[in-house]
Amino acid sequence: MTVQAEKETPTVGQWVEGYEIPVINERAVRAAAGILLVIGGVAIAAAWKYSNPDLLKPFGIFFMFDMVIRLFLGDRLSPTMILGRFIVRKQTPEWVGASQKLWAWWLGYGMALTSCFAMGFFGAPFAVVMSLCSLCVTFLFLETAFGICVGCSLQRVFSKTKPQYCPGGVCGVPNHNHDVPNPNHDVPTHNH
Numbered sequence: 647m648t649v650q651a652e653k654e655t656p657t658v659g660q661w662v663e664g665y666e667i668p669v670i671n672e673r674a675v676r677a678a679a680g681i682l683l684v685i686g687g688v689a690i691a692a693a694w695k696y697s698n699p700d701l702l703k704p705f706g707i708f709f710m711f712d713m714v715i716r717l718f719l720g721d722r723l724s725p726t727m728i729l730g731r732f733i734v735r736k737q738t739p740e741w742v743g744a745s746q747k748l749w750a751w752w753l754g755y756g757m758a759l760t761s762c763f764a765m766g767f768f769g770a771p772f773a774v775v776m777s778l779c780s781l782c783v784t785f786l787f788l789e790t791a792f793g794i795c796v797g798c799s800l801q802r803v804f805s806k807t808k809p810q811y812c813p814g815g816v817c818g819v820p821n822h823n824h825d826v827p828n829p830n831h832d833v834p835t836h837n838h
Contacts (some may be wrong), residue, residue, distance in 0.1 A: 655665050657720040658751075659744025665811060669741035670721060672813045676790050682709060683786040690779055692832030699765055699775045706779070713755035717748070746809040748798025748816075750789075757782045 653661050660667035689705035716724045721744075761778040764770035788794040793813040801809050804815060808813075809817045 671739040678726035710758040713738040715736040746798035749801040755795040
């Protein structure tokens, strides 16, 4: 039995040979963020057009539900992560540390919870609700378009455990993504 097989399956991410910690496919995470970005963008546009914050509630509930699944049941059961993995299934994975994505998802969950409380329980003004939701969608845009993970950056600042294997190598621990075969392909692909 290999050392790899003896490791317990993590809730978020997976063990990949050559990595010291559980990792997750950044391409799938970015695709999932893009899916949430589209849904959130439509909700914000509708709420803005009709000056009705209630139109944000379905997105807020879905977003919070998706984050709860990721955090407590794992990324393998998240609806947006399932769809994201399917969308990028033929691309070579870009493995990044799973722990920093957990930070990002806790941040997303906190923002969704705050927005929902602001909308419902506190009856916050429309401008406050729109600002909170717009900030969340902005973070989704940064992740999707530029690979900038705000939660990952916060982990770098506030955590005793520094992030490893960041997208683009921004945290100083290099990724091993060059010449890594895609497990979904029969023929290995190479980055040049």
